[in-house]
Amino acid sequence: METKGIQQFMNSYSVKMIIVSGLAILLLIPSFLIQDVIRQRIALSEKVKNELYAQWGGKQVVAGPVLNVPFTIQEKTEVNQGMTERKGIAHFLPETLKTDGSLAPEKRKRGIYEVVVYEGSIKLKGLFLQPDVSQLDIPNAQFNWDAAYFTLGISDMRGIKNLPELVVNGQKYKVDPGVADTDIFQSGITIKANSIDLKQPLNFEINLVLNGSEDLSVEALGKTSEVSMKSDWAQPSFTGVFLPSDRNITSNGFTANWMVTHLNRNFPQQWVDKKFNTHEALLGVELLIPIDHYQKAMRSVKYAILFIALNFIIFIFIEMKSKNRIHPFQYSLVAFALLIFYALLTSISEQAGFNLAYLISAVAVTSLISWYSYTILKDRRSVVWITLLQTGLYIFLFTILQLQDYALLAGSIGLFVILAIIMRASQQIKWYSEG
Structure with a gap:
């Protein structure tokens, strides 16, 4: 009985949310490493520029x-x-x-x-x-x-x-x-x-x-x-x-x-x-x-916590509605897929330009997460919602990156709308149901 009680406690959604929240914060470390990589590429770019300037004037x-x-x-x-x-x-x-x-x-x-x-x-x-x-x-x-x-x-x-x-x-x-x-x-x-x-x-x-x-x-x-x-x-x-x-x-x-x-x-x-x-x-x-691709990539990686948090929230909602159990390790794989987006974006944009690189990276990561979600949930409707979430987030981020003077205004309004949607969706969840 004691073992069963411990197991029920560990499987409770409250504990799951605490674990997932800690996991989301921990996974910010790779995003900082990606920012360091971008800074190194910027430094190398400046070095090459200065060499060209020295030769030309x-x-x-x-x-x-x-x-x-x-x-x-x-x-x-x-x-x-x-x-x-x-x-x-x-x-x-x-x-x-x-x-x-x-x-x-x-x-x-x-x-x-x-x-x-x-x-x-x-x-x-x-x-x-x-x-x-x-x-x-x-x-x-x-x-x-x-x-x-x-x-x-x-x-x-x-x-x-x-x-x-x-x-x-x-x-x-x-x-x-x-x-x-x-x-x-x-x-x-x-x-x-x-x-x-x-x-x-x-x-x-x-x-x-x-x-x-x-x-x-x-x-x-x-x-x-x-x-x-x-x-x-x-x-x-x-x-x-x-x-x-x-x-x-x-x-x-x-x-x-x-x-x-x-x-x-x-x-x-x-x-x-x-x-x-x-x-x-x-x-x-x-x-x-x-604004070159390095600057845009650096701006985009600062939204990593938003992407990770929103994906974790929608996965928790789906898990509570469908009663399908998703292991924290599976949450981690989804987060790593989201982080791979920024590495793909930086590397491809050096060769093909920022806009094309963004499209390729967003489509690749969205397809990967949608496929992986289907293998876990076996629910087409849930996968559709996840795909729409990824698509909406990448469109939202791309819009902000294209704006210079109004980026803060657009970002603030967008985050407000996203929060309102999450609050509305949370009303449909029975938070104390463990069945």
């Missing part, structure tokens, strides 16, 4: 030009009341700066990995006024106008594909690689201004052809800066601290225009040495590849 930032004038100043020393010479560089920004950029993007592949690169054509033109050294507040400074030079910042010099020349008041001047000082730019080009008359307004123009990857940005260094960019890429993301004043995005590409004045920045038109950082005036565009 990285994210490009173009800034300038800036007029730089070295100076010296005699200062008294505190030790012996003698004189010492201090050197510095005064930096002058253009009065007006107009930047026209055109990007010709293309996709590059290495193995199964894909990146977007571009060849950018950038035209810079504007005006420098005669430098006003009185605004610098450095009395007794001796400016070496013969050693003045222009610098133009370019973040990745490997991407330069032409031999640019700076045109000042109609005259062409050759450029030298590297920047003569690193007060403002860490890399770029330099143009000596010793033969240029700096006591008059200077109209300048320079054309650059750059290879770059994903992102092209410029710095709004003019007292008035106008920037325009265009491309036939249909998925742009505008970056930096300034958004375009107007933009037009279609399936054939985009155009965007910015208008920035010196009042929008936190640095003046002239200063000495490294007093200010111009990177806060950055603006540009990033050529996005829409």
